[in-house]
Amino acid sequence: MMPRKLKTKGVASIEQLRSICLESAVKLIARQMTLDLFDFKQQDFIDGIDYRAAATFFEFAGEADVSLFI
Numbered sequence: 220m221m222p223r224k225l226k227t228k229g230v231a232s233i234e235q236l237r238s239i240c241l242e243s244a245v246k247l248i249a250r251q252m253t254l255d256l257f258d259f260k261q262q263d264f265i266d267g268i269d270y271r272a273a274a275t276f277f278e279f280a281g282e283a284d285v286s287l288f289i
Contacts, residue, residue: 241267246283248276 225232240247247268254270261270280286
């Protein structure tokens with residue numbers, strides 16, 4: 220459903236947005252506790268993502284120009 224909705228609204232696909240982020244040196248950080256909670260492994264995810272604890276993320280975010288916590 221999501222890809223179809225993005226296409227009909229003229230929004231870039233998730234893959235395109237990820238590619239743009241990586242080309243623009245955006246740092247993608249996944250929360251380690253969420254991976255642990257749902258028994259995910261880092262190998263289950265796309266390349267180009269860092270994995271950190273929430274406290275470590277907030278340290279990083281405090282020094283970043285822009286940061287989104289989703």
